[in-house]
Amino acid sequence: MKTATANGTVSVREAVFGLLRAFGMTTVFGNPGSTELPLFMDFPDDFRYVLGLQECVVVGMADGYAQATHNAAFVNLHSAAGVGHAMGNIFTAHRNQTPLVITAGQQARSILPFEPFLGSTQAPELPRPYVKWSVEPARAEDVPLAIARAYYIAMTPPRGPVLVSIPSDDWGVQTLPVDAREVSRHLRADPDLLARVAAALDGARAPAFVVGAAVDRDGAWNEVVQLAERHNGRVYVAPMSGRCSFPEDHPLWAGFLPPMRERIVERLVGHDVVFAVGAPAFTYHVEGHGPHLPEGTQLVQLTDDPQVAARAPTGTSVVSSIRLGLLDLLTLSAPPRRVMPPRRARPPRVADPAPGERLPVAWVLQTLNDLRARDSIVVEEAPSARPVMHDHLPIFESQTFYTMCSGGLGYGLPAAVGVAMGRPGAKVIGLIGDGSAMYAIQALWSAAQMALPVAIVILKNRRYAALHEFARIFGYRPGEQVPGTELPDLDFVALAAAQGMRGLRVERAEQLRPALSQALQATRPVLVEVEVA
Structure with a gap:
């Protein structure tokens, strides 16, 4: 890498690599095209490039990597065609709430007015609404600031993908370096609302927990187990959850809720309070009718996503980091002693297939x-x-x-x-x-x-x-x-x-x-x- 000039400037390329290094994002997932080649000049020795043979593969690999490492992954796509190929897995990253910083190559600024070959028309609009933020910086000098902002947005719950479109001639322009900053990534719950949730759980006759993917995403596995054990509440997995958020051999584990309104109501009959934690209430896959909960059942919810809270059909919703919210509930909650509910029976083992039988x-x-x-x-x-x-x-x-x-x-x-x-x-x-x-x-x-x-x-x-x-x-x-x-x-x-x-x-x-x-x-x-x- 080259050093800064006498006036302290560096190339956009050097500034971006410096930021990525500071953010711990030294793995680049991509499938390069012509508009991305200037990014990779003088590619740093401490970075690695992971090649995918199709852009949906690139984004899928980056999604798995980001979830496994608990940090945003850096993705490099090729103009409109590459983003288009990747859109299926960008949509999935959005629903998975996976932090991805996606850059898309763009043709040189000087020829953009002429609708150039492989140019991306209205590049920031292409991935919307399935990115948290999308931009093509007004000036080449602003690219590092855009990358920094993209990272902070991607990493702030609810996490998700972001996109920065970068013209090919921006990478060599001189600019000032951008320092990585500490930006808070967690929200603490409104104490009055959380106290109401604690009171509802404490006063319940037969509480049920419905856990979703955000529990595991936020590292709150142990806390949700501890709170469920304190309440002796049966624990269901939310419909279509992308993570496991409760041990499936635990005595309180009650199985999976189906993505159908009527069947969810059937499964939750007998519970007077339902606590949806890190999960929507509820995700449906087919049309349903009638109430969302059994008659007389109260819903309380802890979510890190304001949109999930806003669309809940009933009850009290608290927006907070899942782990911090559960830690606060553990200090507030003092339920009466409850009898352990019956343990869910495990399905019997399947007999070996007969000779010549297709394998079940x-x-x-x-x-x-x-x-x-x-x-x-x-x-x-x-x-x-x-x-x-x-x-x-x-x-x-x-x-x-x-x-x-x-x-x-x-x-x-x-x-x-x-x-x-x-x-x-x-x-x-x-x-x-x-x-x-x-x-x-x-x-x-x-x-x-x-x-x-x-x-x-x-x-x-x-x-x-x-x-x-x-x-x-x-x-x-x-x-x-x-x-x-x-x-x-x-x-x-x-x-x-x-x-x-x-x-x-x-x-x-x-x-x-x-x-x-x-x-x-x-x-x-x-x-x-x-x-x-």
């Missing part, structure tokens, strides 16, 4: 659970298998489960790679459906190039199975064909080999345990394709 998903996941370490990390994107996973692949520890909060496919495979990068030494298991895998299959190449010890388990049912489940909800007759949902002739072992990764195929019951064992013990990436019923 439940049996495959049960076998995986038998073989994996308790603290191994599961990154999942197998929508049709998720209800089965809830029963047969329980999660026990904080920061050991990740999926998308958006419902958008193409996240899980690259996110598994990013989590493995961010948690060196941990065993990461990517549990991916065959349809999901094809949205971002290029992530296998990145995993192979970095020799990451990630086990990719492909549940191959040869169709978009989740759509067959939804077909019944939308009025399809039993057995009626759903167009465009069959996936014949995909060979994931060949796809893995073509990208430098070892692949194993499992078609019979006796092949499963040896194949999974090899993948879980390997120090390099291994893909296991499992034919399932």
